[in-house]
Amino acid sequence: MVKFAEVNDLLVWQAEAVAMFSQDFVYAKFSEFYNSSSAEIPLPSSVSQREFAFLLFKGRVMMRHKGFADMNRFRSFLIDPKNLPSDVYHSCAYYENPEAEMDKKGWLGADLVFDIDADHIPTSCNKIHDEWTCGKCGFSGKGITPESCPICEGQKFDAKTWPCDLCLGSAKEETVKLVDMLEKDFGFSRKELHVFFSGHRGYHVHVENEAVRTLDAVARKEIVDYVSGIGLTVLTEKAKGKHKGKRASSVFGLHDFGWNKRLKLGMQKFILNATKEDLRSAGVRSYAAVLQNKEAILKRCLEEGRWGSVKGVSVETWAKIAEYVKNLESAKIDTVVTTDIHRLIRMAGTLHGKTGLKKIEFPVARLADFDPFKEAVAFKDGVVKVCVSDVPEFRLGGNVYGPYRRQVVELPTAAAVLLICKGRAEVVK
Ligand SMILES: [Zn+2]
Numbered sequence: 324m325v326k327f328a329e330v331n332d333l334l335v336w337q338a339e340a341v342a343m344f345s346q347d348f349v350y351a352k353f354s355e356f357y358n359s360s361s362a363e364i365p366l367p368s369s370v371s372q373r374e375f376a377f378l379l380f381k382g383r384v385m386m387r388h389k390g391f392a393d394m395n396r397f398r399s400f401l402i403d404p405k406n407l408p409s410d411v412y413h414s415c416a417y418y419e420n421p422e423a424e425m426d427k428k429g430w431l432g433a434d435l436v437f438d439i440d441a442d443h444i445p446t447s448c449n450k451i452h453d454e455w456t457c458g459k460c461g462f463s464g465k466g467i468t469p470e471s472c473p474i475c476e477g478q479k480f481d482a483k484t485w486p487c488d489l490c491l492g493s494a495k496e497e498t499v500k501l502v503d504m505l506e507k508d509f510g511f512s513r514k515e516l517h518v519f520f521s522g523h524r525g526y527h528v529h530v531e532n533e534a535v536r537t538l539d540a541v542a543r544k545e546i547v548d549y550v551s552g553i554g555l556t557v558l559t560e561k562a563k564g565k566h567k568g569k570r571a572s573s574v575f576g577l578h579d580f581g582w583n584k585r586l587k588l589g590m591q592k593f594i595l596n597a598t599k600e601d602l603r604s605a606g607v608r609s610y611a612a613v614l615q616n617k618e619a620i621l622k623r624c625l626e627e628g629r630w631g632s633v634k635g636v637s638v639e640t641w642a643k644i645a646e647y648v649k650n651l652e653s654a655k656i657d658t659v660v661t662t663d664i665h666r667l668i669r670m671a672g673t674l675h676g677k678t679g680l681k682k683i684e685f686p687v688a689r690l691a692d693f694d695p696f697k698e699a700v701a702f703k704d705g706v707v708k709v710c711v712s713d714v715p716e717f718r719l720g721g722n723v724y725g726p727y728r729r730q731v732v733e734l735p736t737a738a739a740v741l742l743i744c745k746g747r748a749e750v751v752k
């Protein structure tokens with residue numbers, strides 16, 4: 324008779340063998356992709372001044388400090404089987420010697436980059452499809468991964484996320500707000516703005532312009548603060564903290580440019596549609612006064628700037644509404660990415676190791692109708708039988724799949740690769 328422990332070992336061994344086989348399958352698909360499509364990978368500007376990095380399938384090693392004089396050399400490196408990467412990055416920075424050690428590279432400047440990732444946006448669905456487990460004490464929870472563990476304060480987590488349609492929709496809304504600020508408030512032209520789907524759960528925006536190239540980390544932090552609405556004051560300096568009893572018009576005022584205009588338009592929209600619940604979540608105590616006087620508020624206060632002209636709508640009310648609207652109108656970016664002047668960023672046209680989807684650029688004008696689940700699909704042929712552990716309903720290449728839970732299904736290659744890369748399925752031999 325076989326003992327339980329032996330059966331258990333056998334099962335573990337079989338599970339590992341299947342996982343290995345799935346990895347080989349993903350490896351083969353990535354290899355096919357780069358062999359057939361490497362010529363279509365677009366070239367980043369000033370290729371010879373960029374540092375490149377590759378996370379290799381073999382040994383999960385990060386190979387950094389690579390430089391290429393031209394795209395042909397890059398491509399022949401990429402299709403060499405011993406270099407096959409799960410992820411490819413290049414520096415936002417330009418260097419004299421991209422292959423040198425960090426302090427000897429000779430930093431010449433860097434593009435201004437923004438990363439908008441669903442990991443930083445509090446969507447209502449992340450509690451359904453995202454989970455995290457503390458690497459130190461094993462405590463786990465649902466939703467956005469915290470900065471530190473509430474039990475042991477550990478900062479390493481094992482996160483299980485999903486590139487969900489709704490989350491990517493939210494990331495797109497943040498991107499729209501960011502691009503609007505970059506165009507209208509900073510004055511960048513559409514030619515200077517490059518918008519990409521990241522290949523996973525968000526969007527990247529790169530600004531390539533002489534004026535931003537040599538900005539240091541401190542200057543970039545100023546830009547981060549601006550788009551995030553950090554440090555924005557809505558009350559005049561002398562009115563802060565001692566506005567009680569004063570007329571709203573004398574302490575609250577908004578002009579017609581930048582954040583002032585954004586707040587004004589945002590407040591207009593907010594008040595027009597506000598319900599009692601909306602006003603209460605904004606912390607407005609006199610919500611009845613706001614609800615009863617919507618029209619007068621919109622006309623007299625917001626249009627004519629007579630902020631104190633509606634009874635019951637005080638400076639405090641305006642400050643609360645403005646603060647709430649500021650949070651709605653600010654762009655939720657990953658602040659660390661923008662301030663890092665040596666940042667490596669995923670290369671456009673390459674595959675994301677967590678999804679098998681491509682990072683791709685698309686014109687700013689197409690932001691509204693761009694569909695990542697159609698346009699970033701890399702694998703167009705074939706079907707594969709996989710055993711799925713657990714996955715919510717998802718959309719890919721114009722079709723809807725799932726939800727699946729502990730079942731064997733036949734899926735198109737792109738969907739199978741996605742599930743395997745996300746650790747939700749294994750190939751059935
Ligand atoms: Zn912990």
Ligand SMILES: [Zn+2]
Pocket residue numbers: 446448449452487488489490491
């Ligand atoms: Zn979601």
